Amino acid sequence: MDPSQLLKGVLDLAVLAVLREEDGYGYDVLRRLRKAGLDDVGDASVYGTLRRLYNAGLLTSYVVASDEGPNRKYYALNEPGRERFRESTDTWNSFARTMSELVGETR
Amino acid sequence: MKDTALHPVAEDYRVEVARILADLPAAEAEEILDDVEVNLSEVVAELDSAVTSESLRTRLGTPHEYAAELRAAAGYPPLTPPGSKRSARFGKVELLCLGLLVVLGSALVAGFGIGSQDDAQGRWWIFPCLLGLAVEALNALWMRGRGPGLPEIAALSITQRLGAYGESLRTGRWAEPVRFLIGLQSAWWVARALIVAALAWVAAGGVWWPVCTGVLALAGSLWLGPRAAHDRRLLWVALPVNALVIGGAVGILGAGQLTPGTDSIQYVGDTSPRYSEYRSTGDGHPLDPGVLLGTLDGQQLKNIYPFDAQGRPLKDVLLFDQNGKQLGLAGDDYNYRCHNAEGRNPVPNRETLPFPQPRVVFEPGATGCRVEEGTAPFTIAIPVRPGGQSSANPVAGTVPQPGGQPPQEAPSSAPSAGVSAKPNPPVNPTTAPVPPNSAPPASEANPKTGQPSTPPAQSGS
Numbered sequence: 372m373d374p375s376q377l378l379k380g381v382l383d384l385a386v387l388a389v390l391r392e393e394d395g396y397g398y399d400v401l402r403r404l405r406k407a408g409l410d411d412v413g414d415a416s417v418y419g420t421l422r423r424l425y426n427a428g429l430l431t432s433y434v435v436a437s438d439e440g441p442n443r444k445y446y447a448l449n450e451p452g453r454e455r456f457r458e459s460t461d462t463w464n465s466f467a468r469t470m471s472e473l474v475g476e477t478r
Numbered sequence: 479m480k481d482t483a484l485h486p487v488a489e490d491y492r493v494e495v496a497r498i499l500a501d502l503p504a505a506e507a508e509e510i511l512d513d514v515e516v517n518l519s520e521v522v523a524e525l526d527s528a529v530t531s532e533s534l535r536t537r538l539g540t541p542h543e544y545a546a547e548l549r550a551a552a553g554y555p556p557l558t559p560p561g562s563k564r565s566a567r568f569g570k571v572e573l574l575c576l577g578l579l580v581v582l583g584s585a586l587v588a589g590f591g592i593g594s595q596d597d598a599q600g601r602w603w604i605f606p607c608l609l610g611l612a613v614e615a616l617n618a619l620w621m622r623g624r625g626p627g628l629p630e631i632a633a634l635s636i637t638q639r640l641g642a643y644g645e646s647l648r649t650g651r652w653a654e655p656v657r658f659l660i661g662l663q664s665a666w667w668v669a670r671a672l673i674v675a676a677l678a679w680v681a682a683g684g685v686w687w688p689v690c691t692g693v694l695a696l697a698g699s700l701w702l703g704p705r706a707a708h709d710r711r712l713l714w715v716a717l718p719v720n721a722l723v724i725g726g727a728v729g730i731l732g733a734g735q736l737t738p739g740t741d742s743i744q745y746v747g748d749t750s751p752r753y754s755e756y757r758s759t760g761d762g763h764p765l766d767p768g769v770l771l772g773t774l775d776g777q778q779l780k781n782i783y784p785f786d787a788q789g790r791p792l793k794d795v796l797l798f799d800q801n802g803k804q805l806g807l808a809g810d811d812y813n814y815r816c817h818n819a820e821g822r823n824p825v826p827n828r829e830t831l832p833f834p835q836p837r838v839v840f841e842p843g844a845t846g847c848r849v850e851e852g853t854a855p856f857t858i859a860i861p862v863r864p865g866g867q868s869s870a871n872p873v874a875g876t877v878p879q880p881g882g883q884p885p886q887e888a889p890s891s892a893p894s895a896g897v898s899a900k901p902n903p904p905v906n907p908t909t910a911p912v913p914p915n916s917a918p919p920a921s922e923a924n925p926k927t928g929q930p931s932t933p934p935a936q937s938g939s
Contacts, residue, residue, distance in 0.1 A: 382551070397513050398520040414521070415544045418513045419551025426553075440519035444512060
């Protein structure tokens with residue numbers, strides 16, 4: 372089973388989860404996702420997801436100058452973002468429970 | 479700041495990605511490309527010295543894959559296949575831009591025409607006006623139902639490049655003066671209304687037209703200015719208006735318009751607009767100020783001496799143009815510069831006088847001027863026209879008139895018969911009129927008509 376296919380549906384939740392802990396810029400979010408074990412997440416997917424969540428009004432952004440290269444655009448969760456995170460977490464938990472039961476039953 | 483330039487390989491990659499995202503709204507594409515740039519610089523830092531086009535592609539996929547992934551994750555519309563994109567290459571959006579260019583051009587030309595017009599006949603600017611309005615109407619039709627941001631326009635690569643250039647101007651080395659100029663924007667909104675009022679003054683004259691037009695223009699300009707910055711559709715109005723105003727300003731300044739259109743006088747040849755109002759309100763004479771003879775061949779036209787076909791001088795001749803307007807003489811000498819002590823005009827305004835007009839001797843210090851009868855100070859030789867071929871211009875013999883220029887042909891070149899050195903005896907019609915130029919041989923065929931030319935009726939031989 373291709374993990375990247377599974378990831379597509381939950382990347383929003385994963386990104387929201389990472390940003391809930393701490394604000395982050397694109398590459399930082401990517402690194403934290405990979406560190407958490409989501410190795411297959413693509414760079415472009417993370418950047419695209421951040422843009423979409425931002426455009427949907429779930430994130431705010433601010434720019435921080437960097438010594439090493441271009442300015443870093445940090446993203447932060449706002450109140451609608453936190454609300455979305457709670458909803459998505461509920462959805463995910465019930466979905467995961469259902470799937471676990473289903474998979475556990477058939478095993 | 480962006481002092482750390484992107485690695486060339488990464489820059490190529492970024493450009494490729496940008497090309498694939500070119501259809502996105504400019505602001506959004508800019509944002510996402512900033513992210514892409516950060517992403518690339520981080521990956522370059524990770525790869526360190528091993529950065530090659532291949533290693534970059536192994537890590538991120540091809541630019542196309544990367545951009546497609548970005549579009550999918552960001553929820554942008556999927557990339558249109560290249561085939562369908564090509565077919566829509568010159569669609570409504572491009573026509574809209576072309577229309578804007580046409581309107582801009584015609585507005586500029588029309589503005590210049592209005593600003594520089596010098597008489598009522600010169601209203602050719604109506605044509606660029608009509609062209610601009612017609613194209614503008616088409617633009618408005620196409621604009622219907624489009625959002626204020628005009629994402630289709632913003633997606634054009636030219637728009638994006640312009641936008642990026644504007645951004646670099648605002649943030650680059652000239653940020654200070656550029657920001658200062660941007661601050662002058664509201665002053666421009668007022669200034670262009672003033673220019674519109676000036677154009678109305680040039681076009682229509684008077685007071686009410688310019689004032690009313692100016693007030694309306696000011697209201698419109700102040701309404702339009704701030705909105706055009708946000709509603710890009712209004713650029714299709716604001717930019718032509720600016721072009722019209724700039725063209726008009728150039729026209730006004732270029733033509734040195736100091737008098738409004740209705741009071742200006744068209745002179746034949748030389749002009750002296752300083753005196754235009756002076757003359758047109760001079761003494762209520764019936765002469766149409768629009769028809770004044772000024773100069774002939776660059777020399778001041780001082781008088782006109784009419785003769786009939788037999789060479790007899792005519793008196794009290796009035797001249798009219800094809801519109802039935804009386805012709806007069808325009809000169810610097812208003813009423814021959816003759817004003818007596820009471821301030822009355824001792825002689826009528828010369829513009830109203832029939833031809834030949836009297837010669838007036840101006841005596842400085844004296845009260846008034848001596849008027850001499852207007853008789854030609856020369857006699858003429860009527861040319862014979864063999865087959866209508868020779869010059870139709872009578873040749874003046876001698877010109878003793880003071881101040882008059884000698885004729886270009888020396889008197890000796892004209893036949894002596896019919897020319898008298900004495901001032902103004904009527905030419906005897908029976909004396910042989912001789913062509914000023916040597917007549918062609920009688921046998922020679924007229925090259926114009928192909929018929930044999932008749933010998934002169936009264937040959938001198």
